[in-house]
Amino acid sequence: MTPALAPALLPTPALGQRLRPHAAATPLTGCDGCPARALAVCQALADGELDAFGDIGDQQRFAPKETLFRQGDDADAVYTITSGMVRLYRLLSDGRRQILGFLLPGDFIGLAPDARYASTAEAVTPVGVCRFDAHAYAALAERKPHLLASLRRAAADELAAAQDHIVLLGRRSAEERVAAFLIALRGRLARRGGGAVTIALPMSRQDLADHLGLTIETVSRVISRLARERTLLVVPDGVRVLDAPRLQALAAA
Amino acid sequence: MTPALAPALLPTPALGQRLRPHAAATPLTGCDGCPARALAVCQALADGELDAFGDIGDQQRFAPKETLFRQGDDADAVYTITSGMVRLYRLLSDGRRQILGFLLPGDFIGLAPDARYASTAEAVTPVGVCRFDAHAYAALAERKPHLLASLRRAAADELAAAQDHIVLLGRRSAEERVAAFLIALRGRLARRGGGAVTIALPMSRQDLADHLGLTIETVSRVISRLARERTLLVVPDGVRVLDAPRLQALAAA
DNA sequence: TAGGCGCATTGACCCGGATCAAGGACGCGG
DNA sequence: CCGCGTCCTTGATCCGGGTCAATGCGCCTA
Numbered sequence: 001m002t003p004a005l006a007p008a009l010l011p012t013p014a015l016g017q018r019l020r021p022h023a024a025a026t027p028l029t030g031c032d033g034c035p036a037r038a039l040a041v042c043q044a045l046a047d048g049e050l051d052a053f054g055d056i057g058d059q060q061r062f063a064p065k066e067t068l069f070r071q072g073d074d075a076d077a078v079y080t081i082t083s084g085m086v087r088l089y090r091l092l093s094d095g096r097r098q099i100l101g102f103l104l105p106g107d108f109i110g111l112a113p114d115a116r117y118a119s120t121a122e123a124v125t126p127v128g129v130c131r132f133d134a135h136a137y138a139a140l141a142e143r144k145p146h147l148l149a150s151l152r153r154a155a156a157d158e159l160a161a162a163q164d165h166i167v168l169l170g171r172r173s174a175e176e177r178v179a180a181f182l183i184a185l186r187g188r189l190a191r192r193g194g195g196a197v198t199i200a201l202p203m204s205r206q207d208l209a210d211h212l213g214l215t216i217e218t219v220s221r222v223i224s225r226l227a228r229e230r231t232l233l234v235v236p237d238g239v240r241v242l243d244a245p246r247l248q249a250l251a252a253a
Numbered sequence: 254m255t256p257a258l259a260p261a262l263l264p265t266p267a268l269g270q271r272l273r274p275h276a277a278a279t280p281l282t283g284c285d286g287c288p289a290r291a292l293a294v295c296q297a298l299a300d301g302e303l304d305a306f307g308d309i310g311d312q313q314r315f316a317p318k319e320t321l322f323r324q325g326d327d328a329d330a331v332y333t334i335t336s337g338m339v340r341l342y343r344l345l346s347d348g349r350r351q352i353l354g355f356l357l358p359g360d361f362i363g364l365a366p367d368a369r370y371a372s373t374a375e376a377v378t379p380v381g382v383c384r385f386d387a388h389a390y391a392a393l394a395e396r397k398p399h400l401l402a403s404l405r406r407a408a409a410d411e412l413a414a415a416q417d418h419i420v421l422l423g424r425r426s427a428e429e430r431v432a433a434f435l436i437a438l439r440g441r442l443a444r445r446g447g448g449a450v451t452i453a454l455p456m457s458r459q460d461l462a463d464h465l466g467l468t469i470e471t472v473s474r475v476i477s478r479l480a481r482e483r484t485l486l487v488v489p490d491g492v493r494v495l496d497a498p499r500l501q502a503l504a505a506a
Numbered sequence: 507t508a509g510g511c512g513c514a515t516t517g518a519c520c521c522g523g524a525t526c527a528a529g530g531a532c533g534c535g536g
Numbered sequence: 537c538c539g540c541g542t543c544c545t546t547g548a549t550c551c552g553g554g555t556c557a558a559t560g561c562g563c564c565t566a
Contacts, residue, residue, distance in 0.1 A: 111408070148401070253346050427522075458545095
């Protein structure tokens with residue numbers, strides 16, 4: 001019933017790429033033209049130093065559902081997302097899945113480089129990354145204190161985000177989870193130059209459910225309810241926030 | 254019905270201190286006699302370097318329920334736990350509480366030193382800590398690469414633990430949560446020289462509930478059930494594992 | 507234009523764990 | 537020794553969200 005209301009009015013959410021399949025093509029130049037330049041860990045380096053950085057970095061693209069690496073693989077690389085969206089998840093032996101997070105341009109994977117990856121990383125949309133050999137990266141970090149400091153800040157952010165999510169999963173209702181997730185994603189998108197009204201949701205409802213510790217039906221029902229009471233408007237591949245204060249209130253704190 | 258079965262047969266769980274109230278007195282010497290010496294971040298430093306370390310460290314004790322710092326305070330110090338147990342938690346505005354973790358000797362607080370503490374730290378048992386001025390610590394870290402490396406390892410561990418907990422809260426049943434928590438705590442205690450059979454639980458059931466995203470009644474019921482079916486034996490301030498394989502199986506993966 | 511396929515939505519019902527409500531079991535102070 | 541407070545356990549009942557089962561709605565291919 002909702003989709004009828006919604007013409008395709010997504011103003012191409014500035015995610016650094018398109019959300020519809022098979023688009024996105026950042027020219028494979030060096031760091032200069034990198035859309036994540038201002039966001040990423042790399043910003044720690046002065047322009048001059050970027051050469052060393054670009055040298056060990058290797059630009060790659062992944063189509064939706066392609067895997068960057070798998071839980072259990074040995075962790076021989078770290079990544080910076082330059083465009084698109086990546087889901088990071090763990091599987092239990094019986095197939096239950098928990099999505100730890102959705103990564104956006106500028107996000108970094110490999111802050112905690114153990115011997116093996118503890119989770120799987122998979123492209124949600126077409127994805128561009130900068131891939132670094134783990135050893136070369138570690139060696140470079142050792143020589144660039146700015147980079148190290150930047151890594152520590154990123155680690156701090158990531159840990160804080162993980163703790164936020166622990167609170168969300170441990171002590172919040174379904175509606176609060178959805179609202180808090182949307183608010184948080186909106187903030188992350190906005191910081192990357194997206195608008196604060198339309199929130200891009202290129203991932204499936206199942207992905208949302210597996211991130212929020214709910215089922216697909218519950219996610220769908222909550223979103224439908226928020227749409228029915230005019231807090232949200234469901235649009236293709238996303239939602240529009242109609243009543244931001246109300247959504248904020250539901251996300252509580 | 255269970256307590257009758259349980260004489261006080263706790264062989265003084267080697268937590269580096271006693272679990273019963275009002276005991277514990279590590280002499281306030283330098284790092285040499287520190288019970289956490291081998292576990293902590295400090296192990297990164299050669300014996301000779303410990304002087305600089307001891308100089309900026311400040312040994313403190315806290316009685317049960319005393320707070321080390323509060324959510325929102327400005328983060329002017331980092332800590333290493335030397336004895337006892339600390340709970341780290343966040344409060345929601347309506348009073349709901351989520352315990353992020355229980356800290357043991359050798360654990361470090363302040364890997365992600367933001368401007369303000371994002372959570373409250375409170376002594377569960379009598380606690381000994383080594384307190385460092387945040388700035389002095391950061392300055393020292395800058396000069397000691399070993400220390401920095403050690404911090405990164407600790408940050409990696411902490412992030413991995415947080416992700417484990419996200420999976421636990423997002424995708425596991427009450428029984429699995431309790432079992433997984435007990436297995437994990439047993440491992441941590443064992444690594445600190447405790448036995449692998451008796452698991453010390455100095456925290457209240459409410460604490461467990463607030464850590465595992467459950468209610469006190471559910472925690473109590475699950476533990477009672479495990480005791481009834483001879484997987485556990487409830488003892489004062491802890492449990493004994495009678496059927497480790499079964500507990501392990503419940504913790505799944 | 508029809509059929510099929512993969513999501514998403516919606517409804518009906520069920521169940522795991524929350525809530526409400528008594529009791530125990532200790533420990534402590536008097 | 538009693539009375540009280542705190543924490544834990546247990547039972548009865550309720551309900552939020554899970555499960556099961558239809559549709560619905562593009563979107564793709566023929």
